[in-house]
Amino acid sequence: MKGNARSPVIVVFLKDVRSELRTRYALNALIMFVLTTLSIILFSIGSEDVSPDVLSGVLWIIIFFSSMSGLSRTFVSEEERGTVMTLQLLAKPLQIYYGKLLFNIFLMFLINILAVTLYVLFINSFTVRSYDVFALTIFLGTLGLASAATIIAAIIAKANSKGTLYPVLSFPILLPLMLTVINATRLAVNGATLLESVGEFQVLVSYIVVMVTVSYLVFDYVWKE
Amino acid sequence: MAAKVILAIWLTAIIVVAFIFPVVPAPEKWYEFPVIPGLEDRARILFFHVPMSWTAVVAFLISMSYGIRFLKTKSMDDDLKSVSSAGLGFLFCILATVTGSIWAKFNWGSFWNWDPRETSIFVLLLIYGAYFALRSSLDDAAKKATLSSVYAIIAGVTVPFFIFIMPRIMASLHPEPLVNTQGKVHMNPTMLVVFLSSLAGFTALYFWLLSLRVRAGRLIDGQLRRGD
Numbered sequence: 001m002k003g004n005a006r007s008p009v010i011v012v013f014l015k016d017v018r019s020e021l022r023t024r025y026a027l028n029a030l031i032m033f034v035l036t037t038l039s040i041i042l043f044s045i046g047s048e049d050v051s052p053d054v055l056s057g058v059l060w061i062i063i064f065f066s067s068m069s070g071l072s073r074t075f076v077s078e079e080e081r082g083t084v085m086t087l088q089l090l091a092k093p094l095q096i097y098y099g100k101l102l103f104n105i106f107l108m109f110l111i112n113i114l115a116v117t118l119y120v121l122f123i124n125s126f127t128v129r130s131y132d133v134f135a136l137t138i139f140l141g142t143l144g145l146a147s148a149a150t151i152i153a154a155i156i157a158k159a160n161s162k163g164t165l166y167p168v169l170s171f172p173i174l175l176p177l178m179l180t181v182i183n184a185t186r187l188a189v190n191g192a193t194l195l196e197s198v199g200e201f202q203v204l205v206s207y208i209v210v211m212v213t214v215s216y217l218v219f220d221y222v223w224k225e
Numbered sequence: 226m227a228a229k230v231i232l233a234i235w236l237t238a239i240i241v242v243a244f245i246f247p248v249v250p251a252p253e254k255w256y257e258f259p260v261i262p263g264l265e266d267r268a269r270i271l272f273f274h275v276p277m278s279w280t281a282v283v284a285f286l287i288s289m290s291y292g293i294r295f296l297k298t299k300s301m302d303d304d305l306k307s308v309s310s311a312g313l314g315f316l317f318c319i320l321a322t323v324t325g326s327i328w329a330k331f332n333w334g335s336f337w338n339w340d341p342r343e344t345s346i347f348v349l350l351l352i353y354g355a356y357f358a359l360r361s362s363l364d365d366a367a368k369k370a371t372l373s374s375v376y377a378i379i380a381g382v383t384v385p386f387f388i389f390i391m392p393r394i395m396a397s398l399h400p401e402p403l404v405n406t407q408g409k410v411h412m413n414p415t416m417l418v419v420f421l422s423s424l425a426g427f428t429a430l431y432f433w434l435l436s437l438r439v440r441a442g443r444l445i446d447g448q449l450r451r452g453d
Contacts, residue, residue, distance in 0.1 A: 151379060152379070155359070155372050155375060155376060156359075156362075158363070158368060158372060159359065159362040159363050159372070160362045160363070160364070161362050165358060165359065165362055168354070168355050168358050169355045169358070169359060169376065171351060171355075172348055172351040172352045172355055172380060172383070173379055173380060173383050175348055175351075175383075176383055176386035176387060176390055179390055180390055203386065203389065203390055206386075207386060210382055210383075210386075211382075214378065214379055214382050215379075218296075218375045218378055218379070221296055221371050221374075221375055222371070222372065222375055
């Protein structure tokens with residue numbers, strides 16, 4: 001476009017951010033989802049002393065289901081609004097993919113920071129001893145979750161029954177990530193050092209690399225009619 | 226015709242042998258199985274459960290490779306092979322999970338323990354289920370084929386991760402030393418022969434069933450196109 005020196009990836013990303021801020025539909029739903037789930041967990045724990053290992057897993061349940069609620073929106077909204085063809089004309093498939101990946105990463109970071117902060121604040125038995133391990137886990141976990149969830153979102157956007165299909169398709173793909181990230185959180189809670197947890201981080205980084213690479217290779221087939 | 230009959234006789238022989246050969250503490254005759262401490266007679270599951278799990282994984286890999294071929298050739302025949310293989314893999318996976326679970330009840334006291342091997346076969350079951358859920362939610366045949374091939378590729382790529390992360394997550398109940406370090410090299414020759422024959426038999430069964438499904442699928446496609 002004339003005078004537009006910005007990369008199409010950034011343009012797609014900013015378009016999604018802007019349209020999301022305009023309606024705030026997904027953001028509100030996600031925030032309410034996190035709050036509701038957290039409240040249910042708080043009610044069910046009550047004043048019980050739940051083991052930190054269990055609480056590590058529960059945190060990622062909240063994060064996983066929030067991502068299942070929110071990350072498909074970026075592709076599904078295009079189908080619903082009928083803007084798919086316009087988008088196909090305006091940018092190359094991979095540029096669209098990276099733009100939407102960036103958007104999902106951005107959305108995931110917002111939601112996860114909210115979820116983690118509230119979780120640490122309100123659940124007393126959950127005390128993190130190694131903050132560096134915890135921060136890195138959340139960071140890499142968010143990236144991994146977004147990268148896998150984006151390509152699956154692109155797939156289900158073309159299907160019927162999108163809402164129910166999304167977690168069904170995503171769960172087997174995300175399971176290696178979930179197991180590793182829950183384990184790493186458990187290590188952070190128990191006070192392991194960065195060096196001791198390096199094995200988990202290796203798995204997380206390789207997962208992110210593999211997911212983005214595979215998505216890069218297959219996205220053309222998903223996107224083009 | 227002949228291959229079908231040979232396969233039937235082969236598998237019947239395996240089943241008979243697996244149950245008839247006695248388990249003795251110190252095998253002397255060629256037809257005796259050794260006693261494995263802790264397992265004794267229950268070790269016979271080796272001849273059925275392991276080949277089924279193996280076939281389930283092989284079926285998935287073949288389904289994935291035909292999916293990749295479809296993406297290149299766009300031939301619906303490749304998609305037919307992919308989905309036929311996935312269906313068989315699903316069947317073998319269900320059988321492997323159920324037989325393993327029942328055996329686990331007899332051997333370790335509970336039906337399910339989230340042992341790494343159990344978790345992996347369960348994840349394979351989930352992948353198959355998701356694959357068919359995706360296929361049934363798409364109407365257009367070309368889109369169905371393309372998207373399910375893509376999903377098979379993505380799922381196939383996450384499988385290696387399980388091999389690396391499983392051991393660090395939980396200790397295993399599975400008799401890994403039996404099959405891995407002591408298996409291929411130290412397994413009693415009689416057991417080894419029966420096991421490998423069973424493996425070959427189940428794999429041959431899978432390929433035979435696959436050829437049946439593909440041939441039937443082609444006939445149905447031909448009928449639909451002619452408008453019968």
